Amino acid sequence: MKKILVIDDDPTICMMLQALLKRKSFDADAVFSAGEALKKLENNQFNLVLSDFRLPDFDGLELLQKIKSMHPQMPVIIMTSYADIRTAVNAIKMGAYEYVTKPLNPDEILLLINSALEKSSEQKSAQKSKEKKKNEEVNFVRGKSSNSQQIDQYIKLVAPTDMSVIIEGESGTGKEIAAQRIHYDSKRKKKAFVAVDCGALSTDLAGSELFGHIKGSFTGAINDKEGQFEAAEGGTLFLDEIGNLSYEIQVKLLRALQERKVRRIGSNKDIDVDVRIVVATNEDLSVSVNKGNFREDLYHRLNEFKITVPALRNRIEDIELFANYFLELSNEELNKTVAEFSPEVIEKFKSYSWPGNLRELRNVVRRSVLLSPERKVEIISLPNEILNENNSNTAILEGSDLKLIQAINEKELIISTLQKVNYNKSKAARMLNIDRKTLYNKIKQYKIDM
Structure with a gap:
């Protein structure tokens, strides 16, 4: 049974909503102030909150903010006797599911509640599916x-x-x-x-x-x-x-x-x-x-x-295996039916230095699957950084030790990423999956011209 918390300083409205919700097989609890509501939310599990905007101790937006800080995923419907577009917009921006005006229409309220609960359930199912998929991917580094x-x-x-x-x-x-x-x-x-x-x-x-x-x-x-x-x-x-x-x-x-x-x-x-x-x-x-x-x-x-965990360039034997695995994931994600890579693509994959390692390989495969009109990924679908990898760097690397190879590849990846995002460091850090502090340190370490 879904549990709903009703918050309104008007006892008549609380009783009316409780009766309506209980007739529709909801477990409804009611309080008359924001303070009481917060105590209830601390000590009990609710599926949805139905709150008046003007309360004796908090206004609706302040209460909404506190509820969302406690339970970010919980749907909140705001009720008010004073229709105001700006307030409604602010409420939605702050995470309210909907903003309705009094007098309340029972059918409208029930429709909103069922819709909010359905959406919340879908979000939870999607999160569980995501976690399940993530757990299934535990095997992919083998x-x-x-x-x-x-x-x-x-x-x-x-x-x-x-x-x-x-x-x-x-x-x-x-x-x-x-x-x-x-x-x-x-x-x-x-x-x-x-x-x-x-x-x-x-x-x-x-x-x-x-x-x-x-x-x-x-x-x-x-x-x-x-x-x-x-x-x-x-x-x-x-x-x-x-x-x-x-x-x-x-x-x-x-x-x-x-x-x-x-x-x-x-x-x-x-x-x-x-x-x-x-x-x-x-x-x-x-x-x-x-x-x-x-x-x-x-x-x-x-x-x-x-x-x-070694770099991908030190696991050349695994590259085709990983690429095929990412191909399956990309087909499922993009609703495509690409079956294989051409021999030329596999050869390019094995000769490329992969400065972004498995993360870069997955992104390249996903992009290539998206761009492939046929059932085979051809060389034309690969990004320029793979097709035009700097041969002069390869010549330098042949006489270098492993740490130098890693440093050159890392520097190139950082420069390439910064260029892609017009030198927006926050976006670059997110793309590289590092924090801004680490990115700043790397920029300083490699003397990258900003």
Whole structure:
């Protein structure tokens, strides 16, 4: 039975709506103020909120904002006796499902409620489908090359344990997929796998995101918040781009790992947590330790086992296998029926340096499938960066060591991405799947002219 919260300072309207909803087999609860509503929402699960705009303690937009901060996906329908287009537009922009005027039409209200609940259900189903698909993709990094087989062997060895794992590798090599495989091959597989992008977190946000906070602990903390350590209880917490965490957060993380306890910001109470930690980095953390950017004690606590995911250019035997897998995914996603790649395309794939690794390969395959009118991907469907890869760079690379090769490829990818987005650093960082801080550091490191 769907549960609906009605908020209105007019008891008559509350009683009328409760009676109407109960006749239609809804479980309806009613309160007369925003404060009461927020308490109800903290302690109970509701499927939808039906709220008056003008309440004795909050106006509708302020309450809407608070509800959305607590339950982002919950549909909210705003009711008012004062029709105002600007207010209605603002309400919709802030996340309201709909804005209706009084006197209420019972049929209209029921239609809106059913529509909102149906849409909410579809969104939840889509999210579950997305998560299921993501879980199914855990297998895609399994290749036949010796490098891939070694990764498989390491994952099989470490997954059943509770050891902390550092996964190193260039951007786009599939580090999160390797972390998921560790989780789903472990005894924790029935519990949550929680992924956190540390590169996207400021110092203040990182503390709240990882450890949670209590109401009133800082400006904007209007409710208690569960941290990701608590969300991952019994399962695996994956910290991507771990090297971006501030020194202060590193100290708190070390304590959480050593004592298996976390403390929400503003609280004096410890919470026991049982979480396995897997972290990823596209840089060598030992170098960061030597530079004083990463705590040595935390590094050794995390480095119980290390897996290095090799670049795609070092797994040439796997390229056709991965390309065919991405071909299947792209056909499903784009509703196409492309069956294969031409031999010339496969040859190009194997000779290209793939600075963006598996992520770049997937994007190239998706684009090629979209552009292919026939059942075969031909050379003409490939992007220019593959068709016209700089031969002079190839000549230089033949006499270079691996680190130099990686640096040249990474620099080229950054320059190419910046050019594509007209040097918009935020967009470039998103396309490269790194945070802005890392992008700025790379631009400075490679002396890229902006």
